[in-house]
Amino acid sequence: MAGNEQAHSGESCGNGCPPAAPGVRKSHHSPEFKNGLTTRLNRIEGQIRGIKGMIERDTYCDDVLNQLAAVQAALNGVGKLLLEGHMKSCIIERIEAGEHEVIDELLITVNKLMK
Known part of the structure; x- marks a missing residue:
C-alpha cells in the first residue's frame, strides 16, 4: 500500500499515527508497506554483508x-516505492493545501535519486 503515506505537522493524520511536534513533518505507512520495505532493506543489508565477504x-x-550493481538496483527499487507513495499522498495533500513549494522540494529529491 504505497499510497498510504502522509505528511503532517503538529496534528494527527487521522489514520492512527500520533501527532508530530509542531514544524516536524512525518510520514505514515501501513504496517504492510513498512514490512515490505523492511524486508527489502534486510535483503539489501545481507547483500552488502555478502559483498564485504567477497572482498575479504x-x-x-x-x-x-x-553484486554492487544488484544492490544499487535494489536500493533504487525501494526509492521508487517510497517516491510513488510520497507523490500519491503527501505531494497531493500539500498541493491541495496550497503548499505549491512542495513541487520544488520534489524536484530536488528526484534529482538526487537520479544521480
Missing part, C-alpha cells in the same frame, strides 16, 4: 561489481 576472500572484481 579476494573474489574476482567483476563478480563484486555485479
Whole structure:
C-alpha cells in the first residue's frame, strides 16, 4: 500500500499515527508497506554483508561489481516505492493545501535519486 503515506505537522493524520511536534513533518505507512520495505532493506543489508565477504576472500572484481550493481538496483527499487507513495499522498495533500513549494522540494529529491 504505497499510497498510504502522509505528511503532517503538529496534528494527527487521522489514520492512527500520533501527532508530530509542531514544524516536524512525518510520514505514515501501513504496517504492510513498512514490512515490505523492511524486508527489502534486510535483503539489501545481507547483500552488502555478502559483498564485504567477497572482498575479504579476494573474489574476482567483476563478480563484486555485479553484486554492487544488484544492490544499487535494489536500493533504487525501494526509492521508487517510497517516491510513488510520497507523490500519491503527501505531494497531493500539500498541493491541495496550497503548499505549491512542495513541487520544488520534489524536484530536488528526484534529482538526487537520479544521480
